[in-house]
Amino acid sequence: MGKIESLISLVKRNVETLDGLVKRHGARGIVEDYVLLNAALHLMQVAIQALIDAASRLAAEAGAEPPAKYSDIPRALAQLGVLEADEAALLRRTIGFRNVVVHGYGALDLGLVTEILDRGLYWDLLKLASRIYAGAVKRGIDP
Template structure:
């Protein structure tokens, strides 16, 4: 849910900045990078992870999920949201 909220906020930010609203989620990182709002790499990976979890695009790597939880990497979402805001 946190990733989806971040995607929605990023999409709205891109639209309010006067760009064409991104047609698909994968366009959002590029649009924000072009605006100079943030580096696209982390947001792109986050969107990709969400797509795997939600839509089953590829196999979910439980080792990666464990690493995200064990190392507190989910806090990167908060860092990303703060950079974009």
């Protein structure tokens, strides 16, 4: 298993684990419980970081200019034709969410977390991961 594939597998595992938490406890139950909230945030943060790492590796291996910061990665993947504009925008927002969780850039909006969990928006991570993996396979990167 290549590095990108391994990272994509981690995204999948974390998204599926998070989905199990949501099914057992509900979005509100997670957000109202300190331990469950932090478990959910950790699962999302690790999944997003794995997504960033896979995207960064793909961009580098495909010959894109190395991104100066994480928020440059979506643009690089869009320029390579790996992501559509709306997907690149989603990845950019996802990276921003991760930054808030990890670094505390601004207060964490629990309403947003509830919405992500309630609407199953975390599955978007797997959609982005699939696009990144397909982009790698198409280019013969990380076989």
